[in-house]
Amino acid sequence: MLTGVQSNGDNSPNTLILFADAISQRLGVYVAVMMVGPLSDGNIGVQSIHLLTNGGCTSKMWPKSDPKGFGEAEKSLQGYSA
Numbered sequence: 001m002l003t004g005v006q007s008n009g010d011n012s013p014n015t016l017i018l019f020a021d022a023i024s025q026r027l028g029v030y031v032a033v034m035m036v037g038p039l040s041d042g043n044i045g046v047q048s049i050h051l052l053t054n055g056g057c058t059s060k061m062w063p064k065s066d067p068k069g070f071g072e073a074e075k076s077l078q079g080y081s082a
Contacts, residue, residue, distance in 0.1 A: 016049055024053040032062055034073070036081040044082055046074040 020031040030052045039045040050061050063070045 013049070017051070020049050020051045021053075024051045028053055030062075034077055036077040044078045046077050048074075 016033055016035075020033050023029070024031045031050070033049045035047045036044060048063070050063065052061070
């Protein structure tokens with residue numbers, strides 16, 4: 001888990017899930033939230049939340065439907081934040 005999210009103690013992941021779910025439900029779209037930052041071991045890591053409401057524009061989840069492309073996006077974010 002990202003150090004800031006882990007030590008924050010304010011339920012940030014749940015808040016982000018509720019936020020992303022509200023967008024997905026309201027607009028009927030797939031929502032991906034990607035967070036990048038330091039891990040407890042000092043490396044840079046990426047965490048993501050993926051939500052799709054029923055009846056949305058796609059039935060696929062990005063990490064599963066395009067693992068190579070998703071991995072490249074994660075690497076790009078890690079490079080950007082370093």
